[in-house]
Amino acid sequence: MDSQETFTRWAQARGVKLNGIAAHRFPGRGLGIQAVKRIEAGEEILTATTAALRTELTVPKSISKSLKNISVNGLLAADFALDVSPLHAPWRAVLPTKTDFEESMPILWDLSLQSLLPPGAFSILQKQKEKITSDFAIVSSAFPDISYSQYLYTWLLVSTRTFFFTSPRIKRKPLIRDDCLALIPLADLFNHSDVGCDVSYSPSGYSITANQDIEEGQEVYISYGNHSNDFILVEYGFILADGTNCWDQIALDELLCPLLDGEKRVVLEEEGFWGRYVLDGETVCYRTQVLLGMMCMPINKWRRALGQGFDGVDERCQREMDAVLRAVLGEYKTVVEGKIAEVDKLGVGMEGQGETLARRWWQIHKMVSDAIRRIESKN
Ligand SMILES: C[S@@+](CC[C@H](N)C(=O)[O-])C[C@H]1O[C@@H](n2cnc3c(N)ncnc32)[C@H](O)[C@@H]1O
Numbered sequence: 001m002d003s004q005e006t007f008t009r010w011a012q013a014r015g016v017k018l019n020g021i022a023a024h025r026f027p028g029r030g031l032g033i034q035a036v037k038r039i040e041a042g043e044e045i046l047t048a049t050t051a052a053l054r055t056e057l058t059v060p061k062s063i064s065k066s067l068k069n070i071s072v073n074g075l076l077a078a079d080f081a082l083d084v085s086p087l088h089a090p091w092r093a094v095l096p097t098k099t100d101f102e103e104s105m106p107i108l109w110d111l112s113l114q115s116l117l118p119p120g121a122f123s124i125l126q127k128q129k130e131k132i133t134s135d136f137a138i139v140s141s142a143f144p145d146i147s148y149s150q151y152l153y154t155w156l157l158v159s160t161r162t163f164f165f166t167s168p169r170i171k172r173k174p175l176i177r178d179d180c181l182a183l184i185p186l187a188d189l190f191n192h193s194d195v196g197c198d199v200s201y202s203p204s205g206y207s208i209t210a211n212q213d214i215e216e217g218q219e220v221y222i223s224y225g226n227h228s229n230d231f232i233l234v235e236y237g238f239i240l241a242d243g244t245n246c247w248d249q250i251a252l253d254e255l256l257c258p259l260l261d262g263e264k265r266v267v268l269e270e271e272g273f274w275g276r277y278v279l280d281g282e283t284v285c286y287r288t289q290v291l292l293g294m295m296c297m298p299i300n301k302w303r304r305a306l307g308q309g310f311d312g313v314d315e316r317c318q319r320e321m322d323a324v325l326r327a328v329l330g331e332y333k334t335v336v337e338g339k340i341a342e343v344d345k346l347g348v349g350m351e352g353q354g355e356t357l358a359r360r361w362w363q364i365h366k367m368v369s370d371a372i373r374r375i376e377s378k379n
Pocket residue numbers: 028029030031032094095096104160161162188189190191192193235236237238239240
């Protein structure tokens with residue numbers, strides 16, 4: 001019996017039930033879930049009782065009592081790092097290796113490559129580093145034998161494969177969303193697509209239901225959330241192919257925020273419209289329209305537009321706003337081309353790392369070029 005089969009039986013013995021699916025290795029995606037029969041939309045394909053889960057409630061007291069104020073991701077990572085028991089051996093045997101992560105996860109890339117991440121991804125990486133550093137400080141003072149590299153590995157294992165979980169037995173206050181985590185054996189093998197099977201959670205456990213008809217032999221996906229490729233790259237170590245992520249967007253703050261300062265910036269801050277400007281595959285966000293309006297309108301007119309909605313501003317004004325955006329995006333396109341050239345000539349790290357990074361910049365290039373074309377064809 002191979003490790004996948006052993007793991008499957010182990011999970012089934014713990015209360016995971018499968019219907020028409022099995023673990024399967026997919027090139028470039030590690031393990032995933034495959035349909036082993038034709039599945040119809042609405043069919044339940046996996047259920048897991050809470051007895052099958054690994055959560056903060058299952059971490060041995062000998063570990064949790066020494067790790068007060070740690071994040072739940074950090075607590076579960078410590079549990080993984082300290083766990084050598086035969087109990088979880090079949091699960092451990094199918095998990096990605098440190099080498100898998102070295103190639104895929106930006107946090108393990110050379111700093112010169114990290115500095116070439118798109119701004120949106122770079123800021124997510126900084127937050128991820130802060131969380132891990134803070135968790136490791138707590139863990140290393142309680143368990144000095146756990147090395148940083150071992151802890152980073154188990155932290156990423158947890159962060160890349162947890163599901164949303166709550167329980168009345170959890171007394172933690174305040175209970176923030178990032179801390180509502182569970183590991184579900186076998187369900188953690190589903191790979192991500194922008195739209196996937198429905199995952200539902202109730203006090204009795206999890207249920208995963210096909211969102212569409214799936215042919216025998218096809219890969220079966222769930223969605224990890226409505227995430228951009230910048231987010232997926234940093235948090236999960238891959239990007240979805242061009243045109244296959246309907247949630248993709250790019251951050252525009254670095255381009256737009258420097259254009260405004262002084263009083264106009266203060267007004268935008270006061271009205272809650274400063275920062276978080278994005279462009280997706282179809283348009284810039286409403287916040288960006290509000291900022292462009294501030295750049296092109298007298299303040300009284302801007303306030304009226306804020307009350308009535310920026311979608312209906314007059315044509316002349318909209319043309320001015322479009323012209324500002326067109327100019328900014330044009331400059332950014334040149335910057336993006338420079339980044340692609342830098343990535344190509346850097347020659348640092350594993351081949352796959354630079355390749356993923358260049359692919360991401362090309363996706364951004366396309367999004368920016370498409371937006372420029374849309375503006376030009378409109379005016
Ligand atoms: C929850 S696990 C899924 C199982 C994983 N493939 C494995 O071998 O253990 C999440 C990880 O799977 C990989 N993954 C998920 N969806 C993917 C996709 N669409 N393309 C490439 N890799 C994907 C990434 O490495 C991600 O961090």
